Every structure is written in structure tokens, then in C-alpha cells.
Amino acid sequence: MTGSPLIEIRAGSLSRGGRSILDHVDMAVRRREIVTLVGPNGAGKSTLIKVALGLERLDTGEVHRAINLKVGYQPQNLALDQTLPLSVKRFLTLTQAQPAARLQDILGEVGVPHLMDASVHTLSGGEWQRVMLARAILRQPDLLVLDEPTQNVDTAGAVEIYQVIARLRDAIGCGVLMVSHDLNVVMAATDQVYCLNGHICCSGHPTDVSRDREFQKLFGPTAAATLAIYPHKHDHVHAPDGTVTHGSVAEGCGHDHHHPHAH
Amino acid sequence: MLNDFVVRAVIAGLGITLIAGPLGCFVVWRRMAYFGDTLSHAGLMGVALGIMLGVDPTVGIVITGLVISLLLLGLQQQRRLPTDTLLGILSHAALSIGLIAVSFMDKVRFDLMGYLFGDLLAVTTTDLIWIYAGGACLLTALAFIWRPLIALTVHPDMAVVEGQGRLPVRLTFMILMALAVAIAMKVVGILLVTALLIIPPAAARRFATSPEGMAGATVVIGGLAVVGGLAASFTWDTPSGPSIVAAAALLFALSLVAGLIEDARHA
Numbered sequence: 176m177t178g179s180p181l182i183e184i185r186a187g188s189l190s191r192g193g194r195s196i197l198d199h200v201d202m203a204v205r206r207r208e209i210v211t212l213v214g215p216n217g218a219g220k221s222t223l224i225k226v227a228l229g230l231e232r233l234d235t236g237e238v239h240r241a242i243n244l245k246v247g248y249q250p251q252n253l254a255l256d257q258t259l260p261l262s263v264k265r266f267l268t269l270t271q272a273q274p275a276a277r278l279q280d281i282l283g284e285v286g287v288p289h290l291m292d293a294s295v296h297t298l299s300g301g302e303w304q305r306v307m308l309a310r311a312i313l314r315q316p317d318l319l320v321l322d323e324p325t326q327n328v329d330t331a332g333a334v335e336i337y338q339v340i341a342r343l344r345d346a347i348g349c350g351v352l353m354v355s356h357d358l359n360v361v362m363a364a365t366d367q368v369y370c371l372n373g374h375i376c377c378s379g380h381p382t383d384v385s386r387d388r389e390f391q392k393l394f395g396p397t398a399a400a401t402l403a404i405y406p407h408k409h410d411h412v413h414a415p416d417g418t419v420t421h422g423s424v425a426e427g428c429g430h431d432h433h434h435p436h437a438h
Numbered sequence: 439m440l441n442d443f444v445v446r447a448v449i450a451g452l453g454i455t456l457i458a459g460p461l462g463c464f465v466v467w468r469r470m471a472y473f474g475d476t477l478s479h480a481g482l483m484g485v486a487l488g489i490m491l492g493v494d495p496t497v498g499i500v501i502t503g504l505v506i507s508l509l510l511l512g513l514q515q516q517r518r519l520p521t522d523t524l525l526g527i528l529s530h531a532a533l534s535i536g537l538i539a540v541s542f543m544d545k546v547r548f549d550l551m552g553y554l555f556g557d558l559l560a561v562t563t564t565d566l567i568w569i570y571a572g573g574a575c576l577l578t579a580l581a582f583i584w585r586p587l588i589a590l591t592v593h594p595d596m597a598v599v600e601g602q603g604r605l606p607v608r609l610t611f612m613i614l615m616a617l618a619v620a621i622a623m624k625v626v627g628i629l630l631v632t633a634l635l636i637i638p639p640a641a642a643r644r645f646a647t648s649p650e651g652m653a654g655a656t657v658v659i660g661g662l663a664v665v666g667g668l669a670a671s672f673t674w675d676t677p678s679g680p681s682i683v684a685a686a687a688l689l690f691a692l693s694l695v696a697g698l699i700e701d702a703r704h705a
Binding site (some may be wrong): 225258259260270271 | 466467469585586588589591592593595596597598599600601602639640643646647648649651652
């Protein structure tokens with residue numbers, strides 16, 4: 176794709192308390208690329224994210240980070256203690272002061288411009304996820320790392336948040352690494368999927384991954400089928416002659432011509 | 439005309455409030471009430487250490503507080519036992535060792551009750567110097583780590599990714615806690631130090647919309663508790679430390695009532 180990876184993990188292995196959590200994992204994120212990690216609970220998704228961020232060390236393997244890589248990180252399960260009074264504005268500027276106009280712009284970009292002075296304790300699940308996303312992009316990161324950015328958000332809200340993420344990627348030109356459970360919706364805006372279960376079961380473009388036998392074994396044929404539905408819609412939008420493509424996924428390949436496909 | 443010792447008690451109490459307010463907020467935000475207890479229980483061991491070494495007991499208290507903090511940091515590196523269990527071990531081991539050490543000191547004039555419950559009315563000018571000089575250093579250091587400490591309180595990993603040093607800030611905070619507990623023990627004694635750290639912030643929470651606002655409100659409420667408690671102590675000849683804590687608890691109850699009235703008005 177575009178140049179060398181922002182971050183690359185080679186043959187990364189890590190175990191805790193005698194239990195293997197990551198096993199020879201290879202992964203890379205490039206600029207302008209959206210990479211999604213999927214996998215069952217306990218598959219090591221959050222651990223892999225922490226390795227990428229430098230919060231956890233690998234036992235064996237290598238992590239390569241681009242020089243002066245600026246990272247925006249949205250952690251999973253950030254539940255704020257009620258005892259700490261905090262406005263959205265203050266939450267955004269916890270580690271770095273920012274001009275008010277810029278904060279206002281960013282909140283506008285994620286679709287919650289009215290929340291600047293609200294208390295973080297009064298936000299809904301969706302509003303809170305958007306505010307955390309705003310915080311992650313505030314530093315103009317090269318790499319955006321999002322651990323379940325749509326937790327506690329309904330499906331419609333989740334679709335919107337993934338659209339916002341894709342738009343931000345286009346605007347800032349950053350790479351995106353995220354963990355998601357929303358198999359069916361997340362794929363809309365994903366360039367590369369890694370299916371993780373301790374080791375990488377399969378990886379590639381969403382369409383290919385959904386057909387992969389390992390993936391079907393892990394998530395069941397139903398999940399794989401819902402996953403495969405999305406590229407159809409995508410085909411429809413991007414079909415060169417404007418017609419609706421109802422062909423099977425194996426044949427319909429009009430969704431994205433920039434990616435090499437392994438058939 | 440007020441007696442000298444009353445004036446000294448009020449000045450000392452207000453000084454402690456200035457220190458305990460902002461630090462106490464962090465104790466509440468970071469759920470460290472038990473850590474405060476552990477430090478104060480270890481204080482008795484510190485007093486014994488100070489007397490044995492022939493230095494001011496406050497020095498002994500600070501030293502044991504630091505040792506206990508470092509032990510805790512070290513023990514937290516292993517992940518098998520949770521922090522509250524570790525604190526329970528450290529706290530009661532230190533208290534027991536302190537009581538044993540004190541039992542060997544029957545030759546020395548030792549006011550155990552004074553250390554357990556404190557005696558603000560017996561504060562000396564040296565104590566005042568400890569409180570204000572120590573407090574000034576402490577608050578200056580706290581101002582330096584204020585921002586990163588709040589970021590680390592919100593989410594440690596997020597703060598680290600954004601370039602905040604986790605260990606230096608936590609270590610500094612623990613040192614400040616050890617100092618603050620050593621100083622505050624003068625006022626309310628070993629058994630009630632934690633109360634002074636957590637009741638005023640708990641009462642202040644309702645009235646604050648920012649961390650700094652909460653620290654300010656905590657100092658005001660703590661000051662009221664000190665003045666009210668001392669007035670009660672002077673009027674009814676009640677013990678000063680418990681009177682201050684009781685006054686703080688009363689203010690907390692009033693804050694709850696104020697909150698209920700406010701909620702009813704908005705409903």
C-alpha cells in the first residue's frame with residue numbers, strides 16, 4: 176500500500192502465567208489503512224493492541240514503530256469514577272492544553288458539538304464513545320488505536336461511528352487499528368481484517384476473511400454470512416455501470432480495486 | 439481573650455486542612471482510603487523508630503511511611519494478590535510491630551493515647567513549623583504532578599501513551615501521602631487520619647464541577663470542620679481530634695441533605 180508500515184509486529188509471542196496469549200502474531204498497519212482485529216473473547220485482541228502501543232512487552236518477536244509515531248488511543252471500558260468531577264472540555268485537555276476553537280471543531284467532526292461544557296458523567300453511551308474518539312484524534316495522530324470504539328452503542332449508532340472513523344482517516348490521513356465485535360458493520364470501512372485467536376487464524380480483505388474456513392469455524396457460518404453481505408452493498412455503491420450486483424461474493428469483486436486479492 | 443494554645447490549635451488545624459484537602463481528593467478519586475489507613479497504622483511503628491533513634495517522631499513516621507509505600511509498589515509488581523489484601527497485610531503487620539515496640543518502651547514517657555487520637559490543643563510551635571514548612575513543600579510538589587496525576591487517575595494506559603511518566607508520578611504521590619499522614623497525625627491521631635483525608639472531599643463532591651473546584655471546596659469544608667470541632671472541644675471539653683472528625687461527618691450529612699433538596703427542586 177502506501178509506504179512502510181506505521182507499526183509492524185513480527186512473530187510476536189507473549190504468555191502470562193504459563194498461558195500463551197499471543198502466538199507468533201504478524202500484523203502491520205500502514206498510513207490511510209483501516210485494520211480491524213476480530214476474534215472471540217480472550218483471543219488476545221486487547222493484549223495485541225497494548226503490544227502495539229508499547230504498554231506490554233513481547234516475550235519473543237519484534238515490534239517496529241515508525242520514527243516519532245504519534246498515537247491517538249481510545250481505551251476499552253473507560254468508566255469514569257463518579258467522584259471525579261470532569262467536563263468534556265477538561266477530559267479532552269487532560270494531558271495537553273488546546274485552544275477552545277480547536278476543541279469545538281473536533282467535537283463537531285465527531286458529531287457532538289454541543290457537549291463541550293457537559294459533565295462527562297451525564298453522557299449517553301454513544302456520546303461518550305464520540306467524545307473519546309474526539310480525544311484520540313485531538314493530537315493529529317499518525318496512528319489511531321481504538322479498542323472497541325462502539326461499546327455500549329446500538330447498531331445504528333455503531334454504523335455512524337464507523338463512518339466517522341473512516342471520514343477521519345480520510346481527513347487526517349492516519350492509519351487506524353481497531354478491535355471490534357460488530358462483525359457485520361465494521362467491515363464496511365475496513366481494509367484489512369485480522370482474525371485473532373491467540374494466533375492469527377486468517378487475515379486479508381473482509382470478503383476473503385469471511386469465506387475463510389478458519390473464520391467460519393470460529394464465528395460460525397451465520398456470522399460469516401452476515402459478514403459477506405456487506406461487500407454486496409458496497410458493490411452496489413461502487414459498481415462502475417451503476418447497476419446492482421447480486422452475484423456471489425466469489426465472483427463479485429467490484430468493491431475495492433486497490434487491494435490485492437488472494438483467491 | 440483567646441489562649442495561646444487555642445490560637446495555635448486553630449492555626450495548626452487550618453494548615454492541616456490546606457494539605458489534606460487536595461491530597462484527600464486524590465485519595466477519594468483513586469480509591470486509596472485503605473492506603474491512608476495503612477500509612478497511619480504504620481505511623482505508630484514510626485513513632486517507636488523515632489524514639490529509638492532519638493530523632494523527632496515525625497521523622498520516624500515519614501520514614502516508615504516511605505518504606506511502606508515502596509514495599510507496596512514492589513509487592514504490586516506481582517499480580518497474584520490484589521492491592522487491598524497487600525494493604526491489609528502491611529497495615530496490620532506494621533501496627534502490631536509498632537504496638538510491640540511501644541510495649542518495650544515502658545522506661546520512656548510515652549503518650550500512646552496522644553498518638554492514637556491526637557491532641558491539637560497540645561500543639562507546639564515546632565509542630566506549627568512542621569505543618570507549614572512541610573505543607574508548603576508538599577503543596578508545591580503536588581502542583582507539579584497535578585495534571586499528570588489526574589490523567590493517570592482517569593486512565594493510566596491512556597496517560598502513558600500520551601507521554602506521562604507513570605512510575606515517577608505515582609512515586610511522588612506516595613511520598614506526598616506519607617508526608618501528609620505524618621503531619622496530619624498530629625491533629626487527629628493515627629486512628630482518625632483517614633477520616634480527615636476522605637470526609638471533606640466526599641462532602642465537597644456535590645458542589646464541584648472540576649477537579650480544582652472540588653479541591654477548593656474540600657479545603658473550605660475541612661476548615662469549617664476544624665473550627666467547628668475545636669469550638670465544640672473548647673466549649674464542652676470533648677477530645678479535639680474526634681470532635682473535628684465528628685464535625686466533618688456532620689458537614690457531610692448536611693451536603694447530602696443539600697443535594698436532596700437540590701434534586702427535588704430540579705425534579
